Amino acid sequence: MTDSADLDYLDGNAAAGPLSEFFAVDVVSARGRCAHCGRTAALATARLYPSSHGLLLRCPGCTEILLRLVDSGDSVCLDLHGLSFVELHRDEGGSQPNPQPPA
Amino acid sequence: MRTGWNVAEVIGVTQETTTARTLRLRLPGLTGHRAGQHVDIRLTAPDGYTAVRSYSVASARPGEEIDLTVEELTDGEVSPYLVHQVAAGDQLEVRGPVGGWFVWDPADPSPVQLIAGGSGVVPLMAMLRAHAVADPASAGGSAPFRLLYSVRGPAAVYYRAELDELARSPLVDVTLVYTREAPAGSPSPARRLDAATLTARALPAADNPAVFICGATAFVETVADWLVQAGHSPERIKTERYGGMGAKP
Amino acid sequence: MGIVSPGFFGRRRSDDPALPPGQYRTEDFPVLSAGPTPRISPDEWEFTITTETGQVHRWSWTEFLALKQDDVSTDIHCVTSWSKLGTSWRGVSLDTLFESVESECEFTMAHSYGGYTTNVPLDDLLGGKAWIAHQFDGETLEPAHGGPARLLVPHLYFWKSAKWVRGLELLRQDEPGFWESNGYHMYGDPWREERYW
Numbered sequence: 001m002t003d004s005a006d007l008d009y010l011d012g013n014a015a016a017g018p019l020s021e022f023f024a025v026d027v028v029s030a031r032g033r034c035a036h037c038g039r040t041a042a043l044a045t046a047r048l049y050p051s052s053h054g055l056l057l058r059c060p061g062c063t064e065i066l067l068r069l070v071d072s073g074d075s076v077c078l079d080l081h082g083l084s085f086v087e088l089h090r091d092e093g094g095s096q097p098n099p100q101p102p103a
Numbered sequence: 104m105r106t107g108w109n110v111a112e113v114i115g116v117t118q119e120t121t122t123a124r125t126l127r128l129r130l131p132g133l134t135g136h137r138a139g140q141h142v143d144i145r146l147t148a149p150d151g152y153t154a155v156r157s158y159s160v161a162s163a164r165p166g167e168e169i170d171l172t173v174e175e176l177t178d179g180e181v182s183p184y185l186v187h188q189v190a191a192g193d194q195l196e197v198r199g200p201v202g203g204w205f206v207w208d209p210a211d212p213s214p215v216q217l218i219a220g221g222s223g224v225v226p227l228m229a230m231l232r233a234h235a236v237a238d239p240a241s242a243g244g245s246a247p248f249r250l251l252y253s254v255r256g257p258a259a260v261y262y263r264a265e266l267d268e269l270a271r272s273p274l275v276d277v278t279l280v281y282t283r284e285a286p287a288g289s290p291s292p293a294r295r296l297d298a299a300t301l302t303a304r305a306l307p308a309a310d311n312p313a314v315f316i317c318g319a320t321a322f323v324e325t326v327a328d329w330l331v332q333a334g335h336s337p338e339r340i341k342t343e344r345y346g347g348m349g350a351k352p
Numbered sequence: 353m354g355i356v357s358p359g360f361f362g363r364r365r366s367d368d369p370a371l372p373p374g375q376y377r378t379e380d381f382p383v384l385s386a387g388p389t390p391r392i393s394p395d396e397w398e399f400t401i402t403t404e405t406g407q408v409h410r411w412s413w414t415e416f417l418a419l420k421q422d423d424v425s426t427d428i429h430c431v432t433s434w435s436k437l438g439t440s441w442r443g444v445s446l447d448t449l450f451e452s453v454e455s456e457c458e459f460t461m462a463h464s465y466g467g468y469t470t471n472v473p474l475d476d477l478l479g480g481k482a483w484i485a486h487q488f489d490g491e492t493l494e495p496a497h498g499g500p501a502r503l504l505v506p507h508l509y510f511w512k513s514a515k516w517v518r519g520l521e522l523l524r525q526d527e528p529g530f531w532e533s534n535g536y537h538m539y540g541d542p543w544r545e546e547r548y549w
């Protein structure tokens with residue numbers, strides 16, 4: 001049980017849906033820098049802990065939190081203070097607009 | 104407020120195996136997607152309670168229609184509903200397709216190694232399908248593709264006939280590894296995927312393939328470690344973990 | 353509200369009077385993982401209470417186990433909507449730990465190994481309402497469930513019962529902890545469904 005709990009995480013890529021409520025482009029393909037250890041990598045490669053009280057993305061290098069998102073139904077709350085920057089590449093997938101609902 | 108939730112119509116259901124079903128959805132206004140992306144599905148109970156889960160897109164068609172294949176987890180909250188209850192004509196709330204990372208880029212000439220554990224074959228199937236319809240003279244269309252598919256037994260294989268068909272292409276190689284039950288008359292017994300089989304059947308690190316691994320978290324973790332030990336660059340390995348759904352390789 | 357999915361009810365919720373609104377009953381003990389599980393050996397474990405004057409009260413594992421132990425049977429309610437009824441715990445009452453502590457403060461912040469924090473008013477920790485628990489169901493508390501020891505404040509949502517607890521800090525003013533600073537309720541009474549801000 002202990003071990004399975006430790007394996008209870010997904011890839012940051014799975015956060016693409018919830019984050020699409022905030023960003024017009026696919027932000028999981030963007031590179032983000034961990035404010036704690038400086039590791040810089042695509043957010044899709046971070047560890048996503050989904051079964052927690054909110055969505056948590058952790059740095060795979062130092063396990064510190066990069067991003068937190070809490071959805072309370074009426075509102076969604078995003079805390080980015082674990083990221084010291086985010087870089088999008090225009091000509092890669094990162095610039096692909098997220099699909100939008102038809103009007 | 105404008106959110107990403109759209110109403111999709113279920114336009115067809117096909118039983119894939121005894122425990123998995125493919126749902127065909129129409130998402131009005133969708134103009135295709137990238138191979139490997141997923142959608143989020145939101146179910147709402149009469150009292151307003153909601154549950155959201157992610158499902159990879161299996162298809163690779165340009166228009167408004169997408170296919171999902173859902174494996175039932177018997178004590179799960181959402182998958183039994185999608186496998187047993189949903190019927191053609193029903194509506195489902197869908198966000199996406201989203202995710203620009205775990206995707207195959209048809210402009211990339213790299214050889215591709217796909218590794219699936221169980222239902223993890225779904226987004227890899229989308230990549231195989233996208234590859235099959237790509238111009239054979241294009242960069243991606245002429246790239247070699249290999250699929251290593253670890254699955255409980257012959258009866259649990261998704262897309263069987265189509266995989267056989269795809270494997271006729273000289274560019275495509277499909278290897279099935281049976282973990283619990285080997286097909287009748289098979290020379291080798293069922294056993295878990297191991298590092299030796301993996302390195303024997305996967306494209307070598309020297310070819311610098313683009314690697315996509317998808318399945319239960321423990322499977323993905325183990326396979327990715329083996330590949331790195333076999334000399335594959337972690338930068339070339341993309342993973343999609345489905346969660347702690349049990350099954351190790 | 354989105355479109356209703358006919359025939360979908362979610363994990364069965366009931367009108368059981370033992371359950372706060374919006375909760376369903378579970379027999380197993382789900383683990384909500386928010387990150388890697390800290391592993392703390394009893395030799396390195398300590399528990400502290402820090403007052404507003406900076407005075408630190410400290411217990412080693414052995415000192416902690418030598419204190420009066422309570423057996424507690426209680427229901428627990430997780431904000432992610434499961435409730436588990438009649439759970440049994442063993443641990444030290446916070447009344448016991450606070451016996452020698454002098455403070456004017458009304459608020460506390462629980463700190464955990466691994467960096468987690470959560471705020472609880474002092475009144476909610478005293479009067480036989482809260483424990484530092486180190487056994488669950490007669491067994492040593494597993495790391496996945498917060499072992500060596502976790503805070504147990506069963507009358508509040510279970511996120512207040514900080515896993516891997518290592519200390520309490522007394523505060524003059526209420527401050528949000530880890531989840532409270534990102535959408536979760538400052539107090540968290542399950543009977544009033546105080547889930548979010």
Ligand SMILES: Cc1cc2nc3c(=O)[nH]c(=O)nc-3n(C[C@H](O)[C@H](O)[C@H](O)COP(=O)(O)OP(=O)(O)OC[C@H]3O[C@@H](n4cnc5c(N)ncnc54)[C@H](O)[C@@H]3O)c2cc1C
Pocket residue numbers: 010013014141156157158159160172173174175176178179180181182183222225226343344345346378380382434
């Ligand atoms: C990006 C992505 C793509 C995916 N694509 C696919 C796909 O193409 N096909 C597919 O089949 N799946 C896919 N998955 C997995 C899918 O999202 C679901 O996780 C899966 O269908 C199980 O959902 P469920 O609601 O049925 O199970 P859940 O209810 O989530 O339960 C999963 C297991 O955990 C246990 N459990 C969980 N919570 C509790 C609790 N509170 N109390 C007691 N037990 C609990 C359940 O008993 C069950 O065994 C994907 C996942 C991701 C992240």
